Amino acid sequence: MDNALVPVVDANMARLTITYNGQQGDLPDAVPYDMTDADLKQVATECVHNGDIPGIDADNDANFVDFVVDRFPARDDVRFNRLSLRPKTPFGV
Amino acid sequence: MITIIGVGALGSHVALALRNLKQGLRVIDFDNVEQKNVLAQFHTKMSLRRNKAHALSQTFQGLFGVKVDVVPHKLTNDNKNEVLKGSELLIDCTDNITAREIIKCWAKDNQIPCLHGALSADGTFARIIWDEVFVADAEGNEGEATCIDGEHLPFFMLAASTMAIEAERFLKSGKKHSIQLTPSGTIRLI
Amino acid sequence: MIETAFVFDIEGKIIYWHEPHGRSGGSLPDSRSLWLVLWENKVRLGGVAHSHPWDGPADASHTDITTFSAVERGLGKNLIWPVVTMTEISYWLLNENVGEYQCLHPDWVNFDKESWMKNIKELRQKSQGGNHG
Numbered sequence: 001m002d003n004a005l006v007p008v009v010d011a012n013m014a015r016l017t018i019t020y021n022g023q024q025g026d027l028p029d030a031v032p033y034d035m036t037d038a039d040l041k042q043v044a045t046e047c048v049h050n051g052d053i054p055g056i057d058a059d060n061d062a063n064f065v066d067f068v069v070d071r072f073p074a075r076d077d078v079r080f081n082r083l084s085l086r087p088k089t090p091f092g093v
Numbered sequence: 094m095i096t097i098i099g100v101g102a103l104g105s106h107v108a109l110a111l112r113n114l115k116q117g118l119r120v121i122d123f124d125n126v127e128q129k130n131v132l133a134q135f136h137t138k139m140s141l142r143r144n145k146a147h148a149l150s151q152t153f154q155g156l157f158g159v160k161v162d163v164v165p166h167k168l169t170n171d172n173k174n175e176v177l178k179g180s181e182l183l184i185d186c187t188d189n190i191t192a193r194e195i196i197k198c199w200a201k202d203n204q205i206p207c208l209h210g211a212l213s214a215d216g217t218f219a220r221i222i223w224d225e226v227f228v229a230d231a232e233g234n235e236g237e238a239t240c241i242d243g244e245h246l247p248f249f250m251l252a253a254s255t256m257a258i259e260a261e262r263f264l265k266s267g268k269k270h271s272i273q274l275t276p277s278g279t280i281r282l283i
Numbered sequence: 284m285i286e287t288a289f290v291f292d293i294e295g296k297i298i299y300w301h302e303p304h305g306r307s308g309g310s311l312p313d314s315r316s317l318w319l320v321l322w323e324n325k326v327r328l329g330g331v332a333h334s335h336p337w338d339g340p341a342d343a344s345h346t347d348i349t350t351f352s353a354v355e356r357g358l359g360k361n362l363i364w365p366v367v368t369m370t371e372i373s374y375w376l377l378n379e380n381v382g383e384y385q386c387l388h389p390d391w392v393n394f395d396k397e398s399w400m401k402n403i404k405e406l407r408q409k410s411q412g413g414n415h416g
Contacts, residue, residue, distance in 0.1 A: 089318050093344060125340045167335070171307065
């Protein structure tokens with residue numbers, strides 16, 4: 001990824017990457033880095049329902065129950081905060 | 094959360110009697126429902142070959158609209174902390190000394206009250222004993238089925254109801270009564 | 284005894300051993316690393332087998348089933364989810380007609396039996412280790 005082409009997002013904001021139904025895409029607008037998991041899932045649900053995520057087909061039945069958010073603060077080589085919404089993977093009790 | 098370990102002949106009926114507790118129930122059992130169980134345990138023919146804990150949960154949901162936490166795992170020393178965590182009262186309805194010892198030790202280490210129940214397979218007596226005075230006996234073969242033909246079902250249900258009453262008594266008043274029952278009467282031990 | 288898992292491909296061959304820090308006799312923790320393995324191998328992915336390290340029937344817990352569902356929604360494909368105790372194996376699959384995970388009859392699992400059972404044996408052996416983390 002060439003960081004020179006990517007606008008630097010506000011230090012309190014983040015890029016949200018969503019993975020769903022075998023596809024992956026970024027929310028076009030930045031979100032607050034400290035947005036709660038529940039709110040992020042709500043945003044993702046609405047956007048996927050509406051087909052607002054480039055790379056993810058619109059899906060009225062999409063739901064992000066049992067998905068989790070990984071949070072990656074900005075660093076030298078990736079100069080913006082990142083959030084990744086993906087399925088949980090625990091097993092057991 | 095009230096945790097019932099073992100939902101066979103005793104535990105399934107204890108769960109039935111305690112299903113309205115506001116604290117909520119968790120049921121733990123790794124075994125599957127077999128044909129012979131249907132005669133004496135609160136499991137139905139529709140649950141055959143299903144895990145007992147899952148089966149009981151579905152039955153409760155369907156019949157009573159009651160949600161029950163399910164752990165379809167065998168209790169071992171390696172998983173006891175995860176399986177039993179969050180319990181405010183343990184109700185031991187297992188049928189083997191290994192499980193009983195694990196429960197007793199965990200209850201003691203974590204200072205959680207624990208009520209142990211045991212049925213004799215021949216329907217001649219039952220014991221409902223609080224942890225402070227409980228000593229695990231090696232009763233018969235590990236995992237031996239009790240009441241295979243359903244003959245002693247009324248007595249088993251009496252024992253289960255008595256166990257449920259003692260659990261409720263403790264939750265309401267903090268009092269602990271240990272009991273021995275036979276078909277002809279009840280003896281309060283302590 | 285400790286829970287362990289492996290990721291396998293559509294032929295039943297092991298792609299990845301999942302032995303994360305923090306696993307115990309009762310659970311395998313959530314893991315981004317596992318998710319990345321599933322995502323990167325999704326084209327040929329068969330499923331994930333995990334152990335319940337005790338003797339007796341193998342049943343999927345609520346945590347297991349909700350993971351099955353979430354992973355399949357993320358990947359956009361159905362997988363097979365073997366649950367392996369020291370004595371039994373059950374194969375879980377989504378029954379789309381009823382929207383529930385149910386046990387598949389073992390005869391329907393079409394892997395080379397000898398190499399598949401070798402994988403299962405290794406899973407059981409790895410599950411006999413102590414608690415980690």
